[in-house]
Amino acid sequence: MTCDQAIELLPWYLNRTLDAGERAQVQEHLETCGPCGTALAETRQAASVFARHVPTAGLVAIAWGEPPAGIDPVLAGEHLASCPECAAELELARMSRRLEEEDNVAVFPPARKLTAVPAVARRSTGGWRAAALAASLGGLVAASGWVYSARDARQLADRLAAQPPAASTQVAQAGAPAPQAVTFLNVAPDQAVERGKAAEPAELPAAASPPVLALVTSGTGVYDEYQIEVRDERGVLVTTAPGIQKDPNGFYPVLLPRGTLKPGTYRLHVFGVAGSRREPLETYTIQKRQGG
């Protein structure tokens, strides 16, 4: 094996994907060739450059709307614009933050507990904060799908657009890429469909970021909390989400992560819970298409 041949193979020698024969040849060559040993060191050095990412603490800071400590914010922004790994990790951190800001957004499947059911202190929520956060992140509100009425959709869009920007724009101003859009999907109850017509399912958008479902309700009953059961077309229970609080604006906000449901049509059954009483309320039909 010549030096040129050995040097060209060094990246894969280091990532251990050479077949046994090639590997043995490279190794044998390295044992007797000083310049190629230097080339190996340079290859490692290059790998350490290509393996660079925004530090974890920086990603967390950006997700919480702060400048990333320990790294030039402009540089972090440039990197985020070109690194799919970091962008995906930042999106996870932002989703976590959303769950902190809006603790009446239910998650599917429910967050697994470490211990027996904890007594989680529930904060009172000041309205449509998830939406406000989304708007502050520069998210484009996509009230797609089947909406309760055109007027309701417009009102929701207007309300979201009116939210003031938050401190989370600091990094964007420093040169970071525009944050990923947060999708909201208004879903009307099946009961709103005219008698004799089948409920048209609300289609889940094929967005990279999971949609927040705004399950519209006109119900005026007051319950301690609400539960949602998700059932497939055959009526088989897929998952449940207890402890949901109705938004004062008349929505059950539900975060449905991408990949949770297989393609198909699902019914979301809402129950009102007051003490030991559990009453069925609205049902909603949603659809996930292949690749959505």
Place this chain on the structure above:
Amino acid sequence: MVAEDYRMISMAIDDRDMVDRFLRGESEAVGTVDGWISRAAWPYQRRLADRWDDVLQDVRLEVTRLLGQGKFRGESSLRTYLWRVVSHTCLDQIRAQSKWKWADLETLDQGDGPAAAVHVPASNREDRDLLLRVLQRVPQDCREMWRMILAGLSYKEMSARLNVAEGTLRVRVLRCREKAASLRRTLLEGGKGQPT
């Protein structure tokens, strides 16, 4: 003192009380913190599915360690602080599981002859920003190819995926390595991370 100040002081006292009760193992406080951890960690569940239970326990240990060492100083609410600790820990875990076996490589060549004698300065001793600046100046196709290498693809797999001949690919990767080395030298000579 305005009402807002009283509210913040009240919140701080509540948080300190919660920390004390958590560290004493009072079930309600432990339950509350565990509930926050579970919810904060939820977005990371799919990426860490294989070892999710271990990750949750690691997060809890980290939270207990930090609170026990008095790291929470009330600069944010306890809830936000814990949320960020959880995100940090989970992201670290994701990075650790997807990272190229770099640590293994560090030991791979030790004792392998002359190659082992060439010591490369560890990247953590260099200016982090410098390496990132080098990376940002390397052409995008170089980053893509090296990302594949770091992901553990063989040159045969890369050749098929990129639809280029194996020999061509190997030369291109070498040129990218040389380009990165050249940029690094330029930036180093130009001062801390400042291109000349």
